[in-house]
Amino acid sequence: MVESALHLTIATELRGRIRAGELPVGGPMPSESELCREFSASRGPVRQALAALRAEGLIGGGQGRRAVVLDTVAAQPFATLLSFSRWAEMIGRTPGQVTQEIGVGRPGPAVAAALNLDAGDDVVALVRLRLLDGEPAMVERTSFVTSVGRALLDVDLDTVSIYAHLAEAGADLHTARHTLDAVAADPRDAALLGVAEGSPLLRERRLAMTSTGEPLEWSDDRYRPDVASVTITNTRSAHAAMVRHLDD
Amino acid sequence: MVESALHLTIATELRGRIRAGELPVGGPMPSESELCREFSASRGPVRQALAALRAEGLIGGGQGRRAVVLDTVAAQPFATLLSFSRWAEMIGRTPGQVTQEIGVGRPGPAVAAALNLDAGDDVVALVRLRLLDGEPAMVERTSFVTSVGRALLDVDLDTVSIYAHLAEAGADLHTARHTLDAVAADPRDAALLGVAEGSPLLRERRLAMTSTGEPLEWSDDRYRPDVASVTITNTRSAHAAMVRHLDD
DNA sequence: AAGTGTGACTTGTACGGTCAGGTGGTGGAA
DNA sequence: TTCCACCACCTGACCGTACAAGTCACACTT
Numbered sequence: 001m002v003e004s005a006l007h008l009t010i011a012t013e014l015r016g017r018i019r020a021g022e023l024p025v026g027g028p029m030p031s032e033s034e035l036c037r038e039f040s041a042s043r044g045p046v047r048q049a050l051a052a053l054r055a056e057g058l059i060g061g062g063q064g065r066r067a068v069v070l071d072t073v074a075a076q077p078f079a080t081l082l083s084f085s086r087w088a089e090m091i092g093r094t095p096g097q098v099t100q101e102i103g104v105g106r107p108g109p110a111v112a113a114a115l116n117l118d119a120g121d122d123v124v125a126l127v128r129l130r131l132l133d134g135e136p137a138m139v140e141r142t143s144f145v146t147s148v149g150r151a152l153l154d155v156d157l158d159t160v161s162i163y164a165h166l167a168e169a170g171a172d173l174h175t176a177r178h179t180l181d182a183v184a185a186d187p188r189d190a191a192l193l194g195v196a197e198g199s200p201l202l203r204e205r206r207l208a209m210t211s212t213g214e215p216l217e218w219s220d221d222r223y224r225p226d227v228a229s230v231t232i233t234n235t236r237s238a239h240a241a242m243v244r245h246l247d248d
Numbered sequence: 249m250v251e252s253a254l255h256l257t258i259a260t261e262l263r264g265r266i267r268a269g270e271l272p273v274g275g276p277m278p279s280e281s282e283l284c285r286e287f288s289a290s291r292g293p294v295r296q297a298l299a300a301l302r303a304e305g306l307i308g309g310g311q312g313r314r315a316v317v318l319d320t321v322a323a324q325p326f327a328t329l330l331s332f333s334r335w336a337e338m339i340g341r342t343p344g345q346v347t348q349e350i351g352v353g354r355p356g357p358a359v360a361a362a363l364n365l366d367a368g369d370d371v372v373a374l375v376r377l378r379l380l381d382g383e384p385a386m387v388e389r390t391s392f393v394t395s396v397g398r399a400l401l402d403v404d405l406d407t408v409s410i411y412a413h414l415a416e417a418g419a420d421l422h423t424a425r426h427t428l429d430a431v432a433a434d435p436r437d438a439a440l441l442g443v444a445e446g447s448p449l450l451r452e453r454r455l456a457m458t459s460t461g462e463p464l465e466w467s468d469d470r471y472r473p474d475v476a477s478v479t480i481t482n483t484r485s486a487h488a489a490m491v492r493h494l495d496d
Numbered sequence: 497a498a499g500t501g502t503g504a505c506t507t508g509t510a511c512g513g514t515c516a517g518g519t520g521g522t523g524g525a526a
Numbered sequence: 527t528t529c530c531a532c533c534a535c536c537t538g539a540c541c542g543t544a545c546a547a548g549t550c551a552c553a554c555t556t
Contacts, residue, residue, distance in 0.1 A: 005509065026461055031536065042511050047537090055303065060423050060459045063537050064518030070423060070461045081482055174484050175308050175318060181477035182430035182448035200430035200448030211308045211484075213274055213318045229429035232480065234329055235422060253539065279506060290541045295507090311507050312548030 010039050010049035018058055019072050028066040029059055057233030071233075082176055082208060083163040084130050084138065084221075096131030099157045100192075104146065111143045114207055115215040124149025128157065129192045136193045137227045142219040174211035178204050180230060183222065193224050200225055258287050259297035266306055267320050277307055277315040305481030319481075330424055330456060331411040332378050332386065332469075344379030347405045348440075352394065359391045362455055363463040372397025376405065377440045384441045385475045390467040422459035426452050428478060431470065441472050448473055 017023045030038070035046045050067060053059045061067035080087045088095035107115070107123040115123065123143040130138040144152065151169045152162065166173065183203045190197040201222040208217040223229075265271045278286070283294045298315060301307045309315035329335070336343035355363070355371040363371065371391040378386040392400065396419050403413055414421065431451045438445040449470040456465040471477075 007509075033536080043537095044510055044512095048509090057423065057425070060457075060461065061537090062422075062459050062518080064520085064535085065459075066536075068460045070457070174310075175305070176482055177305065178480040178482070179477055180428050180450070180480070182450040182471075182473040184448050198446065200432045202428070202430040209308075209318070211310050211313075212316045213308060223430075225430040229427055230480075232426040232428070232478075234424055234426070255539080281506080291507095292540055292542095296539090309507085310548080312505085312550085314506070314549095 005045075006039065006041055007045035007048035007052075010035065010041065010045060011052045013039075014049060014053060015058065018053075018069055021072070023069050025069050025072060027069055029061075029069060031066055054235065057235065060235060081178070082173065082206075083161060084140070085161040086163070088132055093132045094134070096134060097158055098129045098131070100127040100129060102126045102153070102157065104149070104153075107143055111218050114218040115143065115145055117145070122146050124152060126152070126157070132227065135227075137224055139189050139192050139222045140219060141221075142217060144217050145215065148216050171216060172210045173208055173216065175213070176206055176208045178206050178230075180204055182225075185222070189222055193222075195224060202229065204230070253293075254287065254289055255293035255296035255300070258283065258289065258293060259300045261287075262297060262301060263306065266301075266317055269320070271317050273317050273320060275317055277309075277317060279314055302483065305483070308483060329426070330421065330454075331409060332388070333409040334411070336380055341380045342382070344382060345406055346377045346379070348375040348377060350374045350401070350405065352397075352401075355391055359466055362466040363391065363393055365393070370394050372400060374400070374405070380475065383475075384472065386469055386471045387437050387440050388467060388469045390465060392465050393463065396464050419464060420458045421456055421464065423461070424454055424456045426454050428452055433470070437470055441470075443472060450477065452478070 014023070014029075018025075023029060029050070032043055032046050032050070035041070035049075036043055039046070050059065054067070058069065058071055059067040060070045080090050084097075085095040102125070104122050104124055107117060107121075107125070111117075111123060112121070117123070124146060126140070126142045126144070126149075128140045128142075129136055130140055143149075148166060148169075148171050151165065151171075155165055163173070181203050182200050184198045185193065185195055185201050187197055189195075189201060190199070193201070195201075202225045204219075204221045204223070206217070206219045206221065207215055208219075209215050262271070262277075266273075271277060277298070280291055280294050280298070283289070283297075284291055287294070298307065302315070306317065306319055307315040308318045332345075333343040350373070352370050352372055355365060355369075355373070359365075359371060360369070365371070372394060374388070374390045374392070374397075376388045376390075377384055378388055391397075396414060399414065399419075400410065411421070429451050430448050432446045433441065433443055433449050435445055437443075437449060438447070441449070443449075450473045452467075452469045452471070454465070454467045454469065455463060456467075457463050
């Protein structure tokens with residue numbers, strides 16, 4: 001087993017203590033020097049770990065004061081925000097999917113612009129109904145650039161997680177941009193999700209890129225708003241952290 | 249006047265170059281050592297600045313490779329996400345507001361739970377229609393804890409920015425949690441925003457807290473989805489950054 | 497021509513120290 | 527008893543150094 005970096009070890013350990021209630025919400029964190037002694041680290045890694053927790057919205061506080069525990073649940077890691085399946089598993093639900101369409105073809109102008117494609121380029125387009133515990137939760141309309149999408153044409157998309165498959169195929173998913181708004185359910189959305197036509201849906205449009213900014217995937221996902229919503233935490237110093245969660 | 253911190257200076261300067269196109273999208277950032285020389289800094293502040301840009305979704309990249317410019321527009325700073333007025337000013341629009349109701353009273357159970365109030369506590373409740381360039385854009389239903397809200401009862405809310413006023417009054421706004429979903433416009437929303445009853449609205453429920461986690465404000469904001477949406481960037485390493493923006 | 501090293505360059509991680517500036521408790525003065 | 531000055535402690539910021547690990551291009555070998 002490769003030991004991971006010290007600052008990651010510290011962050012993981014502190015996250016665990018916060019989640020377990022060992023460090024209670026509203027209470028102070030240990031001081032930096034205490035953490036240095038405990039983990040035999042210099043202040044660098046300790047501060048790096050605290051900065052991470054701060055960015056996740058777990059702790060707050062200011063100069064001269066000890067950091068304060070704000071919450072017990074952190075924002076979700078990268079993969080969870082990208083993959084419906086991993087998200088479902090993380091929140092303890094069973095993901096499912098029913099593929100409606102898949103094929104190679106010319107993209108519409110909006111998709112071509114989002115993926116920064118040239119005039120002649122094709123995409124692999126996919127429409128799926130996503131389920132949570134067997135109930136309709138989301139309609140997904142995804143377009144992949146062909147270099148990535150080709151790997152999908154041979155697999156059974158109703159059983160395999162796309163992102164797990166793409167990761168194995170070596171796709172370098174690194175950054176994603178999510179745009180959230182509300183739309184009315186069109187007739188097809190309504191039929192698939194089991195809601196009335198025109199009823200409000202939470203739409204997440206997502207562009208996934210490599211570490212160098214090359215677009216890989218563009219998706220238009222429409223959630224039943226009674227099933228899922230999105231929470232973001234932001235702090236004066238740090239920036240925002242996002243979490244998609246279930247409505248109970 | 250104290251000059252601001254070096255890492256903030258570097259980050260601001262680099263943001264400016266990216267926005268100006270001096271560092272083109274898709275191109276490499278200067279190496280850390282180049283930045284050290286240019287700003288007469290050690291690697292610490294330089295890396296802190298780059299980490300900030302990374303968290304804002306402006307740059308990406310990995311070990312051994314130079315960072316890559318991903319986008320020209322950064323996520324918004326804290327105040328912009330909290331204050332409709334500052335957001336409007338940042339995107340070059342004129343904010344406006346028409347107060348519908350304001351008063352002190354007993355909160356509903358949902359509000360009391362969100363603000364973590366005891367049974368007998370009152371809140372200052374406020375309903376406003378918010379405008380962009382004179383056009384209806386959002387309906388805001390906000391509840392303040394009385395210690396904070398009292399300061400609002402004496403001012404003209406149609407002309408003063410609440411957050412500017414609260415900041416002057418010494419309120420320590422530090423962290424905010426935003427939950428996004430979609431709702432159908434109720435009759436009152438529809439009348440105020442000038443949309444059909446039942447049409448989809450983007451709802452942002454927001455809890456603002458002090459640095460020690462004490463709730464200060466709970467708000468239910470409903471946007472016309474043709475006017476505003478919310479974008480979030482997240483990266484494998486860094487966490488998410490959020491930006492609220494205008495739909496053109 | 498294609499594959500393979502090798503080495504320069506770059507970022508990631510971590511150490512140590514230093515100073516500035518904010519916080520909060522304590523003890524003495526009024 | 528109340529108030530205030532002071533001080534110990536803490537976090538924020540920064541420097542310089544060192545080594546590990548990843549990337550890329552170029553020269554060399556096959």
